[in-house]
Amino acid sequence: MTLRLDVEADGDEDSTDARRRERSRARQREAAAVKRSRAELRGGHARQSGQEQAAREHRAALVTMVLTLGILIAAVAVTGGLIANSMRNRPVALASPLQIFPVMQTSPGACPAGTQGVSGQTTTGLVCYQLTQGMSIRKVSDLRVQRGRTGGAYDVAVTLRPSDRKAFAQLTRTTVGRDVAFVIGNRLITAPRVEMAITDGKVVITGTPDHASATRLVRDLKGH
Incomplete structure (x- = not known):
């Protein structure tokens, strides 16, 4: 047990x-x-x-x-x-100085020898532009083709440098309603009519018939 x-x-x-x-x-x-x-x-x-x-x-x-x-x-x-x-x-440098002269009067044909003027071709033929004392420009601030105010038209816009604006303002004040001749060397480039005194240096040349003509005018103003 x-x-x-x-x-x-x-x-x-x-x-x-x-x-x-x-x-x-x-x-x-x-x-x-x-x-x-x-x-x-x-x-x-x-x-x-x-x-x-x-x-x-x-x-x-x-x-x-x-x-x-x-x-x-x-x-x-x-x-x-x-x-x-x-x-x-x-600034846009011009190849040759651009001279701007007030036009005293015009007469048909080429300018006689000894005349203070320049001959230019117009739609009516050769014309003598008799000139008085003007100014000379060697550079501009801007020079270009731009659209005109009327359809299809083109203008040439020139912006003068501040150093040239005062002289140009004085020139245009005395030539309102008359033509001014843009001359390079002995060649007339254009002779637009002054509609008003231009005091801001912004010049607009109207009347070019097409873009090609405006471009050619720009080239001529540059002296090329």
């Missing part, structure tokens, strides 16, 4: 120890699983944080690139504007 009871008691103790060990291993597995879960969670947070950081850096790079491009475009536009403005303000 006693021996049999002792054997049964030893079996209970072994079973208890086994259960304890199993519970211990289970707790260890649970602890390991919790540790892995936390590690994975931290890794996920780290990856998400890294992705967010990369996205922020990408957005910042895009913003920087856009700003840089905008600044570059603005710089190019400003530089182009300065260059264009500089070119517009650059």
Whole structure:
């Protein structure tokens, strides 16, 4: 009896120890699983944080690139504007001095020898333009063809330099209603009529029949 009871008691103790060990291993597995879960969670947070950081850096790079491009475009536009403005303000040098004379009177035919004047061809034939004292211009601020006020017409616009405007204003004040002769060398280029005193240096020569004629007049005024 006693021996049999002792054997049964030893079996209970072994079973208890086994259960304890199993519970211990289970707790260890649970602890390991919790540790892995936390590690994975931290890794996920780290990856998400890294992705967010990369996205922020990408957005910042895009913003920087856009700003840089905008600044570059603005710089190019400003530089182009300065260059264009500089070119517009650059004086136009004439190949030969352009002389502008008030016309005292005209007479048919070529000018007689010794006459202070210049002969020019008109629609009615050769005409002598008798001249009085005028002025000479070597450069202008601008000289170009432009659209006329009437349909299909073209004008020639001449902008005088500030240094020549006062003398030209005085010349046109005394010749309103009369012709002035634009002469290069001994050649009459054109003889437009003065409609009003021109005090701002902006001269518009009208009456050219087409764009080709206006372009040719510009070339002649430049002395080419």
